[in-house]
Each structure stands twice: as C-alpha cells, then as structure tokens.
Amino acid sequence: MPRALTAVRTGAAADADALTAIFLAARAGMTYLPALHTDAETRWWMEHVVLGGSRVLVATSDGQPAGFAAIGPGTLKHLYVRPDAQRAGLGSALLEAAQATEPSLVLHVFAQNAAAIRLYRRHGFAVTGGSDGSGNEEGLPDLEMTWRP
Numbered sequence: 001m002p003r004a005l006t007a008v009r010t011g012a013a014a015d016a017d018a019l020t021a022i023f024l025a026a027r028a029g030m031t032y033l034p035a036l037h038t039d040a041e042t043r044w045w046m047e048h049v050v051l052g053g054s055r056v057l058v059a060t061s062d063g064q065p066a067g068f069a070a071i072g073p074g075t076l077k078h079l080y081v082r083p084d085a086q087r088a089g090l091g092s093a094l095l096e097a098a099q100a101t102e103p104s105l106v107l108h109v110f111a112q113n114a115a116a117i118r119l120y121r122r123h124g125f126a127v128t129g130g131s132d133g134s135g136n137e138e139g140l141p142d143l144e145m146t147w148r149p
Contacts, residue, residue, distance in 0.1 A: 006063050008097045011056030016047040018065040019058070026080040032112050034138055050078065057097050059090040069094040076107040079116075086115075095123045104148045111141040120145050 011019065020043045027033055037045070050056060054070035054077055061067075067081035067090040076098060081090045098105060109116050111130065129144035136142055 006060040008057050008059050008093050011051055011058045011068060013047060013051055015056070015058055015065055015068075016043065016051055019050070019056070019068050020046045022065065022068060022082045023078075023080050025083055029083050030110070030113065032110070032140065036137060054078075057094055059094050061085050061088070061090065066090055067094055069098055071098050071102065071105075074102060074104055074106060076105045079107075091119050092123065095119070099123065099147065099149070104146065106144060106146050108136070108142045108144055110138070111143050117143065117145075120147075123147065124149075 020039070023046065024039060024042060050070050054072055057069045057071070058065050059067040059069075059081070066085040068078070069076060070078040076095075079091060079094055081094075105125075106128075107120065107125070109120065125145040125147045127143050128146040131142055131144075133140040133142060
C-alpha cells in the first residue's frame with residue numbers, strides 16, 4: 001500500500017507509459033471486462049486520445065503516478081487508481097480536484113463496478129440514467145451518474 005498521497009498534478013505526454021500501466025492494472029482486476037485492445041494499442045490511445053484530448057490529473061504516491069482522472073468539459077471520462085494504491089484516498093483526491101474546477105460532472109460507470117459506484121456516491125454523485133451496454137465498446141450495462149454542487 002502506498003505511504004502517502006504526494007500531490008495531484010496536471011498530466012503530460014511524458015506520463016503516457018505510467019498512466020497506461022495504471023489503466024491496464026486497474027482493468028485487469030475487473031474480471032468482467034472483455035479484453036478488446038493490445039497493450040500497444042492502449043498505450044497509443046493513452047497518449048493520443050486521453051492525454052491529447054482531455055484535461056488529465058495525476059495523483060502521485062511517494063512521488064510516482066498512482067492514479068489519474070481524465071476530464072472533458074462537464075464530464076469525468078476516466079478515473080483509475082493502481083490496484084495497490086486503491087482505498088488510500090487517491091480516487092477521492094482526484095474527484096475533489098475535478099469537482100473544484102467543474103460546475104457539474106457526468107460520468108458513466110460499469111454497473112458491476114460496485115467499489116467505484118460507492119466512491120462516486122460518497123462524493124455526491126447520483127444515478128441519473130443507465131444503459132444496457134449498447135453505447136460502450138465493452139457491451140456491458142452502465143450507469144450514468146451526475147454531480148451538481
């Protein structure tokens with residue numbers, strides 16, 4: 001388990017490898033997710049789509065990236081924390097940093113991701129919709145959650 005949250009900072013292209021590793025490790029623990037992309041494809045996506053098209057916040061623990069959030073206007077696109085750093089406050093720190101700069105946030109979370117749903121509820125998100133999975137590439141049911149201060 002990480003010793004301490006060091007900081008939440010803005011992500012940069014140089015973080016692509018570390019954020020890809022966090023993303024892959026976190027999703028590996030979600031055994032209900034289908035494997036859709038190679039690690040190389042995921043690395044390209046992280047650099048060019050996530051870091052290239054979102055505002056990315058990086059939570060560091062002991063000076064190393066341990067989690068990240070990707071934010072678009074009014075949307076929390078992604079929030080992932082390294083499995084060995086989960087339940088240490090990094091997800092909360094990332095959410096609070098996002099909430100501090102956005103007037104409201106909408107996100108989609110897999111309906112099976114009970115831990116994430118609990119985290120979002122603790123931070124004031126409420127379920128405002130859902131789908132059968134036809135709108136995401138994994139094809140899994142999801143919930144829409146919204147936060148308004």
